[in-house]
Amino acid sequence: MVAISNLLGDDAQALLDYEATAIPKERLTLPGPDFIERSMMNSDRSPQVLRSLAGLYNHGRLGGSGYVSILPVDQGIEHSGAASFAPNIDYFDPLKIVDLAIEGGCNAVATTFGVLGMASRSHAHRIPFIAKLNHNELLTYPNTFDQIMFGSVQQAYDLGAAGVGATIYFGSEESRRQIQEVADAFEEAHQLGMFTVLWCYLRNNDFKVDGVDYHAAADLTGQANHIGVTIGADIIKQKLPENNGGFKAIPGLGKTHDLVYDELTTDHPIDLCRWQVANCYMGRIGLINSGGASSGATDLAEAVRTAVINKRAGGTGLISGRKAFQRPMAEGVELLNAIQDVYLDDSITVA
Template identity: 70%
Template structure:
């Protein structure tokens, strides 16, 4: 097993023993082996959606825990193939992407329709597919924050997908249209029996003020999550919060002082718990993103993110660039280290 305490370093005691000061864990719907039966079976999701969600929770090293570890590789579009794969060109081949997810013990692989369609007959029955349907292609000049559909739900169904994913850039000029498009996509996916995953990202230059990036503030990302679950996402993907007070710093929107005085503190577990709370108190799973690859410290950073997510009441991690932008053996090691956090019974919800 991974030396989690060693990787956490000086933060180990604080992160592993912290007790939540805002929203108590007793108020949350927590992950567990019976999550689909206990929580999702009471929803309007069809038996086919429940079956595909159960297949997600039953796959990989985390099978039967109620937690998920997902490999996402859609950066070839959003960040350019060169910036995504130059460090490890073998992942330009879709087969190697799916093989990394399988060998890495992931619950699912999330990628583009082209990637998963290229290998669907070989792998769709071996690991759950999540097709990411919309993207921000950055050949438009000047670049702009928009997500456009690259395919339709029927194509995802035909290639054997268990779920579909889509991004909404909340705060961008196009967010209203994206929200409507993704809502329609999710409704159709549920009709066909696939679960839904929404990437709830904030994009607006105005969210950066006085050197602070409030697009990763707990209050603004929490609201993005709340909008995501409103369109019936089954899983929300969100960046882990790095600060709070976006509403107040930007003098924007509406909030309540209790959020900053009572419901959260500046501790990362409390901040992430506010994200969980906005996912209907955990009835919709929160998965945090693993973030960009920074090199040597990636393993420790991924473990730290996983510990915070788990102790906050989250459902798992979606880790891409930290895994595939390095030699395969190291990528597998990193994925296993993240999973070891969720397999460690001594790491409990705060």
């Protein structure tokens, strides 16, 4: 706790001692060793999907806790190989990516068809694979922002993947097509016994109003989560909220309710993240927040802060990539373990 408090700095007391009242924790389905039984047992998920989910929740340092730590490495497509791996060229090697997830005690590694194709025979039995089905590539010029399928659900199954992942750019011109594609893919994945993870990101230039960026607004990301669980995601990946009020600031965008801002959220980051959890069927579908870009020396503190907010909000874990793999393996393992230590620390409770 001392180390975590030191990493949180001036925010330690505000984050560690906060008691949420906007949405009480008693209203949520919270993570725990029996999470699958409490949340998924009576759903339409087949025994094969439940078995795959159990493989995820019971693997790595967080195994059996109800929390997950996932290493995602699809940035070689999403950003470029150079932007992703120049800081540590070892991770151009796909086996090193999977090795980092294993050495780092992660529950799973989420990555591309190419990486898993190279690592499948040697590593599929050592850690659960999540095959990322779609990507946004930036070599098309001028750049466009559209998630397109890079492979099939059947291909992911043949690689030994326990789950599949996909991204939807909610708010983009292409979002409706992406929703349909991903919904179909998730249905097929469930039929084959794999679990599903959805990156619920927002993407629209009009989501920036008067110099304020609402791409990580609690109300907008919460609605993206709500659509995501509707189409069959077993886990939602979302950016940590940075503000609120996107529905009110963006003219003509959807509908909201004053209670969201007057009673159900506050300005506290734990309450903003809890609104994301609430939109994941009140926690019945796990929310994992993303670790974000690597900032260098502050990465460890930023990752621990995000983990504390996620856990205390009622979230299920963290998915952190660049902060871990854009540094030597030993330091990456240390960062991943520091994130996991937050979830293993019984003194850090749900607010």
